[in-house]
Amino acid sequence: MTGPETPRRRSDVTRTAILEAARERFASDGYDRATVRAIARDAGIDPSMVMRYYGSKEGLFAAVIDVELDFPDLGELDPDRLGVVLVTHFLELWERDTVLRTLLRVGVTNESGSDRLRQVFATQLVPAARAFVPDPADAERRAALVASQVLGMALVRYVLKFGPAADMSRADVIAWLAPTVQRYITAEAP
Amino acid sequence: MTGPETPRRRSDVTRTAILEAARERFASDGYDRATVRAIARDAGIDPSMVMRYYGSKEGLFAAVIDVELDFPDLGELDPDRLGVVLVTHFLELWERDTVLRTLLRVGVTNESGSDRLRQVFATQLVPAARAFVPDPADAERRAALVASQVLGMALVRYVLKFGPAADMSRADVIAWLAPTVQRYITAEAP
């Protein structure tokens, strides 16, 4: 489905140039406004090469939104520090590259974008939560609460760029959000 | 502001028909995918009428995103119930009409949409927070934290439609989010 695992070719340079340009364009413009022509221009090649290598705009997009939340080893962790560790990890994830920003930006308007976002939620966040919640039966609900706070902060801080949210230091964000996330995961249901 | 007014001219009927169709299209499709032609078709008129009455697509959009958060009277409220009252109010707001959904959807891709969103934040949420935070100097930061949680829940529940978030009852959402919001507003800075 995703990722044609072809061996190394001489055209890999162009291939990755397209991918890199696409990452930035999709991240900053969203799916609709990011045109194949603009991506090709950024990559310094002809638009038709995009089609040759990725089949279609949808195919290129699918190659871009291949995201791994890539949690650290939570197994041997003091459960009281879960909130701090998770929020710290998410902040790093958002600041490291553009893929999550892309996914958020596109997930809001594009169906295949929100599909992918739901999939990441279901296959990566929910299982991670399952190991720590008091009752595995409501792991989904607790993961959704965590997602609401983490995505919400990412939204106001990195996408909408609300002044006060964007200006907060990482330490402050962690200090404020960690207790919230901690409670959503470990607290007794209200 | 917006009420059922008896149309003095025949054109007022068309005018509001366009506005109503635009509200739904922008809410469900976002700015780019909501085409003037589709809106006109929904309203049962010709696309050129949209231009006649609203000047441009951008002008029509500006008429759509006229939002009032319209807080209840918070003045004579037990400060301990602030979280519950605020979360309840926001849930009602999101479920009452489509304008906030539109704003969120468009704010993520469209510059004039996120401008408007920042403006609502600065002129309506921040002042409301200022009355309750311990130190008025960091009202902006606390309002941003509240916005991150409230917008985040709206995002996963109403826009991305994460199963567990969409299925939660209103009472459960309030029970989980109210303490968070309460803390963001009234707690001592960490």
Add this chain to the structure above:
DNA sequence: ACTGTAGGCCAACACCCGTTGACCTCCGCG
């Protein structure tokens, strides 16, 4: 009854999009 005008439709314009297929240009290998 006549007519000016507001309300509405139709067809077209200029532009941009994703996508396609014909063509060119090297370079490695026989």
Add this chain to the structure above:
DNA sequence: CGCGGAGGTCAACGGGTGTTGGCCTACAGT
């Protein structure tokens, strides 16, 4: 040396977009 194919360009197609201006029509004021 010949040549086949990979890597790349170019121009075009069909369709959709926001927007414009000319034309029709029904009704209100005289």
